Amino acid sequence: MNRAAERKSGNDVEEMLIDQDELVEKIIALKKERKAVILTHNYQRPEVQDIGDFVGDSLGLAQKAAETEAEVIVFCGVHFMAETASILNPHKIILLPDIEAGCPMADMVDPAALREERRRHPEAAVVAYVNTTAAVKAESDYCCTSANAVEVVKAVPQDEIIFVPDGNLARYVASKIKDKKIIPWRGFCHVHQGITAEDISEARKSHPQAEVITHPECTAEVIAMADHVRSTSGMVQAAVSSQASEFIVATEAGMLHPLSKAVPGKNFFAPARQPCCPNMKLVTLSKVLRSLETLEPRVQVPEEIRVKALKAVERMLELGRPAQ
Numbered sequence: 001m002n003r004a005a006e007r008k009s010g011n012d013v014e015e016m017l018i019d020q021d022e023l024v025e026k027i028i029a030l031k032k033e034r035k036a037v038i039l040t041h042n043y044q045r046p047e048v049q050d051i052g053d054f055v056g057d058s059l060g061l062a063q064k065a066a067e068t069e070a071e072v073i074v075f076c077g078v079h080f081m082a083e084t085a086s087i088l089n090p091h092k093i094i095l096l097p098d099i100e101a102g103c104p105m106a107d108m109v110d111p112a113a114l115r116e117e118r119r120r121h122p123e124a125a126v127v128a129y130v131n132t133t134a135a136v137k138a139e140s141d142y143c144c145t146s147a148n149a150v151e152v153v154k155a156v157p158q159d160e161i162i163f164v165p166d167g168n169l170a171r172y173v174a175s176k177i178k179d180k181k182i183i184p185w186r187g188f189c190h191v192h193q194g195i196t197a198e199d200i201s202e203a204r205k206s207h208p209q210a211e212v213i214t215h216p217e218c219t220a221e222v223i224a225m226a227d228h229v230r231s232t233s234g235m236v237q238a239a240v241s242s243q244a245s246e247f248i249v250a251t252e253a254g255m256l257h258p259l260s261k262a263v264p265g266k267n268f269f270a271p272a273r274q275p276c277c278p279n280m281k282l283v284t285l286s287k288v289l290r291s292l293e294t295l296e297p298r299v300q301v302p303e304e305i306r307v308k309a310l311k312a313v314e315r316m317l318e319l320g321r322p323a324q
């Protein structure tokens with residue numbers, strides 16, 4: 001078991017011993033006092049999603065972070081998401097209730113390696129997936145999320161694009177855009193990479209009528225089995241507009257909670273082996289309360305990196321969410 005997985009299971013036990021209703025009451029009261037907003041990713045623990053003022057995908061969360069008037073943002077997600085909020089809000093307090101909640105994929109590219117790749121492809125633009133550090137965003141021309149990666153790459157004037165860090169997402173984008181050369185980085189999300197075609201086939205045996213929804217961080221083999229390929233919040237839209245009433249959802253299993261809440265008349269199933277991102281599960285109600293009490297741990301991107309990274313993030317927000 002790695003460190004995040006070990007800490008996650010320790011947290012699971014701790015949380016069971018605490019009165020959750022009391023925690024929720026305290027969080028709501030203190031949030032008001034601190035003039036705070038709670039932004040929560042779709043993969044968070046169900047009880048953490050339920051206290052969010054907004055629950056969504058990376059794009060929706062960045063949009064909310066850009067427009068909020070709150071003085072404090074409690075980011076229930078992982079480090080790069082809190083950094084994006086900091087890039088957009090240099091004067092606000094950005095709290096990440098567990099400072100060790102990172103994204104292993106975001107750490108698969110660093111500024112020096114990216115600069116080296118640029119030297120190898122001097123004509124290419126760099127598109128950074130939002131799952132990158134602020135320092136990598138500062139070295140990039142554009143930023144995108146899974147909700148608008150295809151549209152961002154289409155809008156880039158250059159014909160050659162270095163896409164970091166997710167190789168699966170880069171290949172998915174390349175499959176949609178034939179007139180540009182996409183140079184994929186060698187990164188991957190271990191959670192989505194771990195979902196196999198056999199996991200989907202196995203789930204299909206129990207739910208033969210179900211449509212398959214995958215995240216574009218999945219492998220090409222799994223994406224080829226999909227009826228819908230969407231960002232996490234895009235999955236909700238797909239489930240609402242589809243005629244189907246059952247879905248196999250190939251992404252982190254936390255996603256079953258917002259889907260079941262938003263589309264209560266339909267049924268959602270994880271692939272055969274439930275995919276879990278232990279980092280996403282590090283944030284607990286107790287840690288949210290503690291962060292509001294202490295106004296720690298904070299994430300603040302250093303100003304010289306922030307101003308450089310802002311350009312790429314603003315371009316991502318300008319393009320926004322494409323109509324499905």
Ligand code: 13P
Pocket residue numbers: 042056057058059103131145146147189215217230231232233
């Ligand atoms: P989205 O919610 O933007 O689709 O991203 C998924 C993800 O893996 C975030 O870490």
Ligand code: SF4
Pocket residue numbers: 078102103104105106131189190191192252277279280
């Ligand atoms: Fe990173 Fe994958 Fe976890 Fe998302 S699910 S935070 S991409 S490791």
